[in-house]
Amino acid sequence: MQKLTTRLWLLTLWTLVVWGGRVRNILSDPVLSTPEQAWRLGLASFFVALSVIGLLVLVGWKNTHPTFVQRFAAGFSLWTMALWIVRGGGILFATHDAAFKIVHTVLALGSIGLALLVYQAERQLAASAR
Numbered sequence: 001m002q003k004l005t006t007r008l009w010l011l012t013l014w015t016l017v018v019w020g021g022r023v024r025n026i027l028s029d030p031v032l033s034t035p036e037q038a039w040r041l042g043l044a045s046f047f048v049a050l051s052v053i054g055l056l057v058l059v060g061w062k063n064t065h066p067t068f069v070q071r072f073a074a075g076f077s078l079w080t081m082a083l084w085i086v087r088g089g090g091i092l093f094a095t096h097d098a099a100f101k102i103v104h105t106v107l108a109l110g111s112i113g114l115a116l117l118v119y120q121a122e123r124q125l126a127a128s129a130r
Contacts, residue, residue, distance in 0.1 A: 004121040008073050011114040012054035019047035073122045080115035084108040
């Protein structure tokens with residue numbers, strides 16, 4: 001369980017920084033229309049909320065509700081990987097400049113890598129419980 005919680009801390013904090021920064025960027029972008037802003041803000045807020053839930057789970061429930069922690073970790077990591085695979089591909093093939101693509105590729109690889117480590121630890125823990 002220690003390996004899972006350590007990795008979940010890393011993914012949770014990373015996600016909070018990445019998507020919290022995205023919220024800040026959305027709110028300060030004067031070019032975005034209201035519908036564009038709403039869609040982007042909704043997605044970013046979803047991942048900020050997952051991070052906040054992750055913090056609450058890690059601080060309050062890791063010892064008393066280990067099964068919930070495992071299930072949350074699996075769901076959080078799978079959502080993260082799925083989003084960044086789709087979003088990362090979209091960014092790479094869109095008409096963005098090279099710097100934008102590089103920054104977002106690093107964010108995607110960092111997020112996918114951490115999520116994969118969390119998912120791997122969760123699967124190992126689940127297998128050892130059988």
